Amino acid sequence: MSDQRAAAEARGRNRDISDATVARLPVYLRALNALADAGQATVSSDELAVSAGVNSAKLRKDLSHLGSYGTRGVGYDVAVLVESISQALGLTQRWSVALIGVGNLGHALAGYGGFASRGFRIAALLDADPARVGEQLHGMVVRHIDELPEVVAADGVSIGVIATPASAAQDVCDRLVEVGVTSILNFAPCVLSVPDNVDVRKVDLSIELQILSFHERRKAALTGLPARMSPGDAGDREYGQAVGP
Amino acid sequence: MSDQRAAAEARGRNRDISDATVARLPVYLRALNALADAGQATVSSDELAVSAGVNSAKLRKDLSHLGSYGTRGVGYDVAVLVESISQALGLTQRWSVALIGVGNLGHALAGYGGFASRGFRIAALLDADPARVGEQLHGMVVRHIDELPEVVAADGVSIGVIATPASAAQDVCDRLVEVGVTSILNFAPCVLSVPDNVDVRKVDLSIELQILSFHERRKAALTGLPARMSPGDAGDREYGQAVGP
DNA sequence: TCGACTTTGTGCCAACGTTCACAAGCGGCT
């Protein structure tokens, strides 16, 4: 059997892993790496489940989808499991990422160490603002968004990170799709429309806070008197929202 | 009926709104604000659903939980709906937020305009590093984490944002819980353990990329030849992960 | 070798979320 066939078959197994499971695998992986660093060779589903903050039956079911088997009566081999999850997530190869928008958030993302350590390489920083082009940032030079096709072709970029204002996000997204990028991580507070073959994941800071606000309000209601809310506060402020970050 | 009774009743209605619905309400709200800015007075569930990127039946069911009724044959009044969702999410009051950790990401969050525009006020910036304390940042002075109790008491902080390295996150989290903060937004790549009455939401940038990586890999498998992956790449890199951002 | 103990893998079911499809209700037109 050729390497290529073997690789294709291993990938084929991934097709029946549910989204919910996929979202948890990186959490397991992080916990496993911590265990490996601590020198632990094997781990039970119960122990790992506690580290990852999930139910142990769910954990076992998730892992069973990988085809990576544990040993009954013993548990899972930490190294084998790390390898297995990394394989499933595609972390055994390096991915090149293009980051578009080097404003406030873009700066922070460019310097975020958690990317490189997991096999994601920021191949380019891009921005539409000519004043920003040429700027040096974490050892990289900011290039103009118009150079996107060359950048993507040269570095084999398949993931784009959008950290622009919402007003520019759809245009940037279209350009990314145009040049063949099929995975997009969107930090702009807006809905992106893309073809079916393109995956978009959204990270929206203000939505997270609004969700917390909902629960906070609910808790205040339960304890009787609304905490930290003066009665006149309700209903007398305007609801205007800026469209960009 | 007193104002307080009315408020309590309105809040009481929130208890049977599912998490999935709550997570979508901010998206609807954003779309509605855009419509309001464009001068549109009413909107149909179909139109709003397209703007928000969801199924229209789901949208209607979500809105029905609010008790805010549309008009059959016409649609929803944009202003009424904005008011209704804002009320449900607790956005009619201002929330004070404490941001802990003014590193790379903390800087970006401190300057993020999307918070203030939705009623979230950053009441304080805190850090454990004495070298950072005193630093001026977006018009605020960074204070030491030990001042947390005073800050929370003085400003009525009920939401904490953790933007520290993972190694410090649990300790910071414990301190927040200690002084009565009951909602936490965690950017550190780790699992936090908190009492039942505390809500935690997690934003993990590298997990998002790993999920994209999974799907990217799957797509590459479907198209036959794995794109942008040299055969020798698989399996010959180490899986070490830095624990902090 | 055998039995006791531990832990995995999974069948089953309940809870939850999504989508379809349509009756009920409302405005506008004649």
Add this chain to the structure above:
DNA sequence: AGCCGCTTGTGAACGTTGGCACAAAGTCGA
């Protein structure tokens, strides 16, 4: 006033996810 077309609100079907509980399968000690 009465009819027509449009849109909401929701009952019911469907698919997905989560969790219990237990048989299967392994280790370890005697």
